[in-house]
Amino acid sequence: MRLFSKGFSLGMIALLSVSLVAGCGTTAKTGSSDTSAPIKVGGNLELSGGTAMFGQAAQNSINLAFEQQNAKGGVLGRKLVLVSADNKSDAGESTSAVTKLVTQDKVVAVLGSMTSSVTLAAVPVVTDNKIPMISPSGTNAKLTVNPDTGEVRPWIFRACFIDPFQGQVGANFALTNLKATKAAIMIDQKSDYSKGLADAFVTNFKKGNGTITGTENYVAGSDKDFRPILTRIKSQNPDMVWLPGYYQEVGLIVKQARELGMMMPFMGGDGWDDPQLFNIAGPEALNNTFYVDHVATDDPAMATFVSDYKAKFNSVPNAMGTLGYDAANLLIKAIENAQSTDSEKVRTALENMKGFKGVAGDITIDPKTHNPQKSAVIKANKDGKPTFLTRVAPE
Amino acid sequence: MDSITTQVFQQLINGLSLGSIYALIALGYTMVYGIVKLINFAHGDVMMVGAYSGWFAITVLHLSFLPALLFSMISCALLGVLIERIAYKPLRNASRIAALITAIGVSLFLEYGGMLVVTAQVRTYPPVFPDTKFIVGGVYFKYGDIVMLITAVVLMALLHFTVQYTKVGKAMRAVSFDKEAALLMGINTNNIISFTFAIGSALAAAAGVLMGVYFNTIDPLMGIIPGLKAFVAAVLGGIGIIPGAMVGGLMLGLVESIVSGLGASTWRDAVAFLILILVLIIKPSGLFGKNVREKV
Amino acid sequence: MRNWFNRKNIVSLLGIVLLYAVVQGLIVFDIMPPFYKLTLILICIYIILSTSLNLINGITGQFSIGHAGFMAVGAYVSAMVTVIMHGPLLLGLFAGAVVSALAGLIVGLPTLRLKGDYLAIATLGFGEIVRIVFLNMDFVGGAAGFTLPSKITWTWAFLLMVVSVILIKNFVGSTHGRACISIRENEIAAESMGINTTKYKVMAFTIGAFFAGLAGGIYANYMYIIQPGTFSFLKSFDILVMVVLGGLGSISGGIVGAIVYTLISALLAGIPEWRLVITAVFLVVMMIFRPTGIMGTKEFGLSFLRKKDDKNAASKN
Incomplete structure (x- = not known):
């Protein structure tokens, strides 16, 4: 009996050449430690699929928040830029979208997703890679606290009630x-x-x-x-x-x-x-x-945000858009408090966040659950x- | 009527109206299979294109329902012929599996090409049918249910008549029976096959528009699940047999609504497929099919 | 007496070891970006899937399009063993493959007497039933999916892929494999030559299911999350496309198909909205101009080395 096949070798050769190609030209690592380059923030968002309206609204308002901050000179003297990945409102796609953001784009933090299952699918990836993630509107209790152990998930935060x-x-x-x-x-x-x-x-x-x-x-x-x-x-x-x-x-x-x-x-x-x-x-x-x-758009507290959003996107933001805006500003505030984009420092800053003024209500993060206390x-x-x-x- | 009886009748109505959608799609499926022996997986996606062209005709061109339906049927008939000429014709003598892969390719192309053109966003159909509700002894049904069922029956009858009693129909059956012999008898097989695709796709378009009006939402991937279900319906009735598609579709709709009605809605599709497998094992040619002996 | 250490086998072995070592080196020294690693491991998984489907569709000539169903069985069973029962990874993978093979046996016995398109539909139905069963099992997460740690490394994926391909290849070359090929060529003739066609059809189907289950297990233990939706009929189509793309009935073709198809997907990952459109056009064009696939039924390999061996042997005589 022949131990190795003829045909098999072709596959091997092809695979070999692939891996060689893959190996070339990727040795240079993008430096997130560069002090003048823009700060890349990942957006793992539902841009298509069943809840596309949520992701699109959040993408708009995150961009709005970053733009406003950049107009003020950015954060730590660096500009903010949102790198979006479409998870198609699908949990499986969410895993690969966030893998791409974290490993290929080397983002310092991830904003998203808007829905719970899709966010949950991204949890192991950001945890393994030690990147903080803020879900603007993922309300399921499991997101921030592991139901099996009762322990808080160290890298996951949210900007909404549960x-x-x-x-x-x-x-x-x-x-x-x-x-x-x-x-x-x-x-x-x-x-x-x-x-x-x-x-x-x-x-x-x-x-x-x-x-x-x-x-x-x-x-x-x-x-x-x-x-x-x-x-x-x-x-x-x-x-x-x-x-x-x-x-x-x-x-x-x-x-x-x-x-x-x-x-x-x-x-x-x-x-x-x-x-x-x-x-x-x-x-x-x-x-x-x-x-x-979460919020009512006719709430007077939201007037500035609503008019800014309207001026830019020519539509009224929904609650998801509002929470996306709050999540983006929460991250900016955390980076400011940490005085660094180092993921561990940003994480600690988020965990200790107190009295953050969001348009959809104040956010004080409970270090034990990472859940803010908010009204409905x-x-x-x-x-x-x-x-x-x-x-x-x-x- | 007591509440159990009402519930049973309501579920039967639910099943029949869902079944008539499946039947409408299955008619085109079964016809194409009957003539060219190709599982046209793109059929459900042609239906989607039909739904979108109907939507376009109603909202952008401001046509009323019937002209919009015609517009959509004609454009899909053209699309069907185009697909056949470009993708399937070169493969007429290739293996079945190569033809199937091509059909999958066409299906993906329509789905994701469509998504590029119209975006993934869900569109809503304007209300075309009157919002009339009928209540008979506590059982509710609406205008759309009746239109659906009548359209399916009328189209089936028309199709059956065309295939059985017209000259084109005879030619179609001849091509289905033996392509070479039909060619020798002076039948232009290419035209007949194109004609089959045109009719099949027009039927899909009609189903698409009706589905859009009925459920009032359309999206580029809307064809996948109903396409698969309609295919199951066609096989259930005996693929290639026109009344079989009708009966298969209605049966599938009834099975689904009965299973859901018994409280097992999430097992609905599994039961449908199980019945399909059982039918195939017991009578592989479907409920209405004739058993053909293998030639030695 | 066969000489196992002929030049061809040695070269193949060296090639495999070298390939493994190069990739492993790139990973160990952190040169390989994770996205490439993901693609390489996916290629290994898809090679197992396409080779095992090739055994059923290409070698034995039975038209099955429910391969994702077996993959799902393997994925979920291995996940249950490794996560819920805290079993070791290898046991999980093996259990997944065995249960999947059993499923193949149970499905194959009644359905394999169907022919052509009818068998295809029955297997498609089976695949969907499997998906719905897992959808309704709440202890494995239901529709939202089952999260599990990523334990598969490049070493595991590569090793299992090499072993699977060699085993399937050797099965095809054996007496049983020849019997399967004879069924593909002419079932009636094969039967009249005394071949128990049902037995061999079911055998090929079960072996195919075994390896599909193995691939499913690798997938589950690598991807962090498995969901019933991942294993829909569209996944079966993907695998079928790989087999036909590479060449139905050619083991090397199946491998090439898996590599090419996965690479196309990976290369187009940057333009997600165009990815499936381009893939679709590629498929249609490919089928029109070369319906037998890249390799046809030919095998590609190092046979020229073998010929030299044979010549040497002949000249000695």
């Missing part, structure tokens, strides 16, 4: 304002965010003596016909439906529910926040729906636009 709080706010609103006692749950099986937010709602809703009539799963991105599961929910006759999904599916679900004659309130979290929702579902179907969000707002969709209902302060 789902246990968001679910609590939602459940309390459902119990007291909507006077609901029976709720049905619809979970996007593909998203950690949706699962975490559903759990938080269920826990708090049951605490207030509510009952859950049923839980249904769907898969974002591949499902378009939700009538079979909606028909099931309808037969359970709940007072309201808790729908912690993203705007694209939420739009379709609410529309199809109304077509099936389900007129009860639908409620969800910050994943709803995009004007696209109204295009998909139609303004009428969205009456009697509510969602928990509840919005009602009415006649084609979200309107501010109430603000709920953290406990």
